[in-house]
Amino acid sequence: MHRLRVPSAGGDYDVVIGSGLLEDSGALVATAIASETASILLLYDEALVPFAYPALAEQGLRKVFARVVSHPVPSGEGSKSLAGAEALYHVCIRAGLDREAVIVALGGGVTGDLAGFVAATFMRGIRFIQMPTTVLAHDSSIGGKVAINLPPAGKNLVGAFHPPRLVLYDVATLATLPRSERSGGLAEAVKHGVIRDPSLFVWIEQHADELLAGETAATAELLARSCQVKVDVVGVDERESGLRAILNFGHTVGHAIEALSEGEWTHGACVAIGMMCETRIADVRGVLVDRSLPSRLRELLERLLLPVSVPSRFVGGPPSDALIELMRHDKKAVGRTLSFVLPRALGDVVQDRDVDESVVRASLPD
Numbered sequence: 001m002h003r004l005r006v007p008s009a010g011g012d013y014d015v016v017i018g019s020g021l022l023e024d025s026g027a028l029v030a031t032a033i034a035s036e037t038a039s040i041l042l043l044y045d046e047a048l049v050p051f052a053y054p055a056l057a058e059q060g061l062r063k064v065f066a067r068v069v070s071h072p073v074p075s076g077e078g079s080k081s082l083a084g085a086e087a088l089y090h091v092c093i094r095a096g097l098d099r100e101a102v103i104v105a106l107g108g109g110v111t112g113d114l115a116g117f118v119a120a121t122f123m124r125g126i127r128f129i130q131m132p133t134t135v136l137a138h139d140s141s142i143g144g145k146v147a148i149n150l151p152p153a154g155k156n157l158v159g160a161f162h163p164p165r166l167v168l169y170d171v172a173t174l175a176t177l178p179r180s181e182r183s184g185g186l187a188e189a190v191k192h193g194v195i196r197d198p199s200l201f202v203w204i205e206q207h208a209d210e211l212l213a214g215e216t217a218a219t220a221e222l223l224a225r226s227c228q229v230k231v232d233v234v235g236v237d238e239r240e241s242g243l244r245a246i247l248n249f250g251h252t253v254g255h256a257i258e259a260l261s262e263g264e265w266t267h268g269a270c271v272a273i274g275m276m277c278e279t280r281i282a283d284v285r286g287v288l289v290d291r292s293l294p295s296r297l298r299e300l301l302e303r304l305l306l307p308v309s310v311p312s313r314f315v316g317g318p319p320s321d322a323l324i325e326l327m328r329h330d331k332k333a334v335g336r337t338l339s340f341v342l343p344r345a346l347g348d349v350v351q352d353r354d355v356d357e358s359v360v361r362a363s364l365p366d
């Protein structure tokens with residue numbers, strides 16, 4: 001079992017990573033919230049029902065807590081909505097939640113963001129616990145950001161900082177994750193290596209095959225190491241005044257591709273494309289020092305079965321105008337320049353707020 005401590009203005013919390021933890025969820029939650037009498041509302045991704053994870057979590061919680069209500073959340077980005085949150089407020093009322101109650105999210109980033117948003121706002125905020133079931137959720141479950149979408153204006157536009165009291169990561173649940181979701185989550189771990197931890201990057205190079213196969217011990221170690229990077233960054237800068245911005249490596253281009261491609265790839269796959277493209281921007285800007293980084297990054301992402309090129313249909317003409325427009329919107333850039341986090345070498349990135357859009361355009365094709 002791996003255990004990390006996250007410093008937070010709202011109260012420090014633990015990330016516990018191991019196999020078979022859902023069975024012991026009651027004891028772990030009781031320790032984290034220092035109570036065995038709180039009402040618990042378990043909100044779970046309905047797609048997890050066939051794998052029995054919600055039943056396992058509920059049984060684990062019932063070993064300690066007398067009042068446990070569980071409720072499904074529809075799978076998919078669409079449930080991160082105001083209507084989705086409103087429906088859950090009524091569930092909270094029906095479940096009799098009071099200010100001492102705890103909302104537990106069992107699922108990926110969608111369930112975590114939505115349940116966390118409901119916990120942040122119901123009765124002006126009640127306690128919240130994350131039980132992530134995707135690799136990507138090692139990123140979303142730490143740091144305290146919770147949000148819903150506001151279509152058509154954009155994703156994550158309405159949200160709050162509401163750190164969890166515990167992140168309980170049962171890696172046994174990851175056995176059923178579709179391959180594309182596993183690869184997408186691994187892209188964020190590669191990003192953590194590039195921005196802050198060269199030894200993590202090298203470790204992923206050495207264990208790529210085990211990670212792709214979902215091997216339990218390797219996956220648990222990866223999550224612990226990658227979570228540690230996120231913990232180090234948000235521990236210094238929980239409210240995103242400076243350092244936290246480095247987490248956006250690959251995301252300026254990645255988010256734009258994700259928005260244009262309308263669900264064709266996972267978020268992580270779009271970030272993989274974005275990391276390659278932003279590395280080329282670093283080269284053109286004269287920021288890149290480590291000449292071997294582009295080929296190493298490409299090789300690792302390809303081994304993890306991630307895409308590495310901006311699709312040709314987005315290069316040149318109106319499609320690239322649309323991509324640039326989305327990047328401009330994303331970073332609220334001024335005039336013709338855009339802001340990027342660019343790599344100098346493994347573990348060393350810098351923010352460049354002055355990238356001319358002609359440089360971005362030229363860096364789209366590889």
Ligand SMILES: NC(=O)c1ccc[n+]([C@@H]2O[C@H](COP(=O)([O-])OP(=O)(O)OC[C@H]3O[C@@H](n4cnc5c(N)ncnc54)[C@H](O)[C@@H]3O)[C@@H](O)[C@H]2O)c1
Pocket residue numbers: 045047048051075076077080107108109110111113133134135136137139140141142143144145146147155156173174175176177178181267
């Ligand atoms: N709050 C943050 O800081 C933060 C950071 C990054 C991403 N996010 C958000 O996270 C969301 C993406 O998270 P995600 O990639 O986990 O998506 P997700 O929650 O939609 O899960 C991906 C898919 O995997 C399925 N699934 C989940 N666990 C499974 C399991 N164990 N076995 C089989 N299938 C499983 C889900 O039903 C879904 O179809 C986005 O909404 C994004 O905005 C938030």
Ligand SMILES: [Zn+2]
Pocket residue numbers: 139188251267271
């Ligand atoms: Zn991301």
